[in-house]
Amino acid sequence: MCRCNPASSILLVLGLLLIPPGISMAEEARYGFGQPATEADIKAWNIDITPTGEGLPPGRGTVQEGGVVYANKCAACHGPTGTEGPKDRLVGGQGSLTTNQPIKTIGSYWPYATTLYDYIHRAMPLNAPQSLVPDEVYSVVAWLLHQNGIIPATMVIDGQTLPTVKMPNRDGFVPDPRPDVP
Amino acid sequence: MSSFNGESLGSFEHRAVENELLDRRAWLAGAASTIGATAAGLIAPSLLHAVALAPVDPARVPGNAPTSYGTRSGFERAQRTPTVTHSLTPHQALHGVITPSALHFERHHNGVPTIDPDRHRLLIHGLVDRPLMFSMNDLVRFPSMTRTLFIECSGNSGKEWKGPTGQTVQDTHGLMSTSEWTGVPLATVLSESGLKPDAVWVLAEGSDAAAMTRSLPLTAVLKDALLCYAQNGEALRPEQGYPLRLVIPGWEGNTCIKWLRRLKLGPAPFMTREETARYTDLMPDGTTRQFTFVMEAKSVITTPSGGQRIEPGFTEIRGLAWSGRGMIARVEVSVDGGRTWRIARLQEPVLPQCHTRFRFGWRWNGEEALLQSRCTDETGYVQPSRAALVAARGTHSVYHYNAIQSWKVGRDGQVTNVQM
Numbered sequence: 001m002c003r004c005n006p007a008s009s010i011l012l013v014l015g016l017l018l019i020p021p022g023i024s025m026a027e028e029a030r031y032g033f034g035q036p037a038t039e040a041d042i043k044a045w046n047i048d049i050t051p052t053g054e055g056l057p058p059g060r061g062t063v064q065e066g067g068v069v070y071a072n073k074c075a076a077c078h079g080p081t082g083t084e085g086p087k088d089r090l091v092g093g094q095g096s097l098t099t100n101q102p103i104k105t106i107g108s109y110w111p112y113a114t115t116l117y118d119y120i121h122r123a124m125p126l127n128a129p130q131s132l133v134p135d136e137v138y139s140v141v142a143w144l145l146h147q148n149g150i151i152p153a154t155m156v157i158d159g160q161t162l163p164t165v166k167m168p169n170r171d172g173f174v175p176d177p178r179p180d181v182p
Numbered sequence: 183m184s185s186f187n188g189e190s191l192g193s194f195e196h197r198a199v200e201n202e203l204l205d206r207r208a209w210l211a212g213a214a215s216t217i218g219a220t221a222a223g224l225i226a227p228s229l230l231h232a233v234a235l236a237p238v239d240p241a242r243v244p245g246n247a248p249t250s251y252g253t254r255s256g257f258e259r260a261q262r263t264p265t266v267t268h269s270l271t272p273h274q275a276l277h278g279v280i281t282p283s284a285l286h287f288e289r290h291h292n293g294v295p296t297i298d299p300d301r302h303r304l305l306i307h308g309l310v311d312r313p314l315m316f317s318m319n320d321l322v323r324f325p326s327m328t329r330t331l332f333i334e335c336s337g338n339s340g341k342e343w344k345g346p347t348g349q350t351v352q353d354t355h356g357l358m359s360t361s362e363w364t365g366v367p368l369a370t371v372l373s374e375s376g377l378k379p380d381a382v383w384v385l386a387e388g389s390d391a392a393a394m395t396r397s398l399p400l401t402a403v404l405k406d407a408l409l410c411y412a413q414n415g416e417a418l419r420p421e422q423g424y425p426l427r428l429v430i431p432g433w434e435g436n437t438c439i440k441w442l443r444r445l446k447l448g449p450a451p452f453m454t455r456e457e458t459a460r461y462t463d464l465m466p467d468g469t470t471r472q473f474t475f476v477m478e479a480k481s482v483i484t485t486p487s488g489g490q491r492i493e494p495g496f497t498e499i500r501g502l503a504w505s506g507r508g509m510i511a512r513v514e515v516s517v518d519g520g521r522t523w524r525i526a527r528l529q530e531p532v533l534p535q536c537h538t539r540f541r542f543g544w545r546w547n548g549e550e551a552l553l554q555s556r557c558t559d560e561t562g563y564v565q566p567s568r569a570a571l572v573a574a575r576g577t578h579s580v581y582h583y584n585a586i587q588s589w590k591v592g593r594d595g596q597v598t599n600v601q602m
Contacts, residue, residue, distance in 0.1 A: 030373070030374055031323070031324060031370075031374060032374075033316065033320040033321075033323055033324065033374065034306075034314040034315060034316040034317075034320050034374055035314065035315050035316075036312065036313065036314060036315075037305055037306070037307055037313035037314055037315045041305060041313075041315055042305065042307050042313060045305055045387075045443065045444050046307070046444075046446070047393065048385055048387070048395065048446065048452050048454070049452075050448070050450070050452055050453070051450075051452075051453050097464060097468040097470075098466070098467065098468040102464055102578050104459065104464070106459075109458075109459060109470070110455075110458055110459050111453065111458050112453045112458065114453070115453055115454065115455050115458055115459070118452075118454060118455070119454070119455035119459075122392070122393040122395070123291070123292065123391075123392045123393060123455075126292060126391075129292065129391050129392070129393065130393070169470075172468065172469055172470050173458070173462070173469070173470050173471075173472045174469050174470065174471055174472065175471070175472065175473065176471055176472070176473055176474040176475070176476075177471070178474065178476070178478060179478065179563055180574050180575070181566040181570050181571055181573075181574045181575075182570065182574075
């Protein structure tokens with residue numbers, strides 16, 4: 001049992017504590033509620049994309065195609081070049097994080113390029129989330145990365161290339177050191 | 183039964199008078215608001231003298247019939263202040279520690295979804311032995327647990343990083359509330375699926391139009407996270423995650439995923455937008471703190487507070503204190519801007535990760551005063567001054583502001599938000 005997850009041992013101890021009096025040890029492990037989830041069940045909702053690229057679907061996108069999608073679906077809120085708003089500024093701000101007016105954008109702040117695919121697909125555009133097809137998402141991601149000076153205009157973004165893109169602020173994140181106020 | 187029906191007793195006239203009274207009171211409350219008072223019933227009793235005596239003695243008129251679902255008195259006016267993305271709890275008008283469900287703050291990222299509980303499912307998958315789908319009926323069958331807990335958005339008081347900004351305590355501290363939450367421990371439900379050895383993080387995802395998603399370290403949330411279906415004794419309110427939400431005691435509100443429909447076990451954080459581009463704290467050196475889950479100890483005086491006006495004589499200073507790390511051990515109150523501190527009384531029971539009501543009797547002599555509260559939690563952590571907090575973190579971190587709040591009482595009794 002040495003392969004036991006450290007979290008599992010906590011779960012086991014807690015599990016024992018959480019068992020109401022009158023429930024036998026044999027019943028403790030499982031109540032038997034719920035139904036097995038099918039592959040189809042999981043596929044319908046399994047939309048997250050990890051930093052290693054797990055979850056990225058087939059498809060591809062280019063900077064050029066992304067410019068068209070962006071103009072049609074994104075520019076109304078984020079401005080023609082991603083800097084004008086009125087909603088979140090997406091482009092620029094690199095080098096500003098230590099100044100009196102930090103500008104947090106994809107280029108200056110976001111640590112992982114894969115998060116772009118995950119977020120744009122799950123939550124954008126605001127009036128029709130999860131409506132963009134993979135090629136559209138890859139293309140908008142490519143355009144945004146290029147606008148931020150992170151990839152060249154010729155680079156194709158797909159499930160292979162996206163996880164290899166290193167974001168400028170990739171090493172800017174640190175763990176929680178609190179309590180930190182003397 | 184019909185004898186209790188007001189209309190059958192011919193009380194239309196009484197109703198008309200009552201409505202007029204309501205209108206006048208509403209007008210007076212509105213007038214009070216314009217001079218800055220937000221809880222007219224508490225603050226400006228003199229204004230109400232004109233209508234204090236009802237035109238009809240309620241002891242001489244049969245009252246209203248019982249109803250199927252109650253509402254508050256039509257004379258009550260406390261309300262949330264809604265925007266597109268959030269609404270704020272009016273702590274200046276509340277008592278005790280439970281926030282009425284209808285006044286619990288809201289924060290959502292693309293609206294409140296409409297969810298039929300019979301069609302709602304919770305999926306558990308990823309690094310588990312058995313991927314499972316649970317209906318709401320399944321979840322309610324598990325052994326249940328009830329806890330009274332605060333939920334505080336990590337953006338609560340966030341605008342105060344730049345200096346005194348909010349006019350009222352609703353503005354400055356309205357992104358927090360306390361409810362009695364009932365549900366099933368997350369650990370109980372996860373053990374149905376069984377954890378693979380390399381499961382270290384769990385992704386929680388909502389079924390709202392933002393598909394709100396956060397990665398949570400498994401060991402920590404197995405200790406005390408709850409999958410909740412009830413709030414203050416009844417089903418969750420839609421804006422609080424109906425029919426199912428996570429509640430993680432003492433953690434920033436955003437981690438308590440609402441409208442929860444998916445839990446995925448993984449070997450590492452998923453690095454969603456909400457834990458990278460948002461809910462992270464930018465430091466003066468350009469680094470950013472990530473996964474700052476716990477809401478540290480904090481307190482605030484709720485009355486008298488910004489926008490209210492007090493009269494010379496006795497005033498009970500009342501407020502709330504709380505800590506994501508456990509119980510509140512002590513609250514001190516200062517009326518002289520922190521030069522001297524006195525111990526406040528704490529309302530029992532003092533619960534961990536829960537609002538604690540404190541009280542301090544005070545006679546205001548009509549001179550300018552600076553009111554502050556400072557709490558200490560059971561770990562010995564002392565709520566910092568604004569100067570100490572800013573010295574440690576600068577003013578650009580947006581989230582997790584927990585400094586001492588200062589209210590100035592002017593010679594005219596008017597209370598305003600100030601910086602010491």
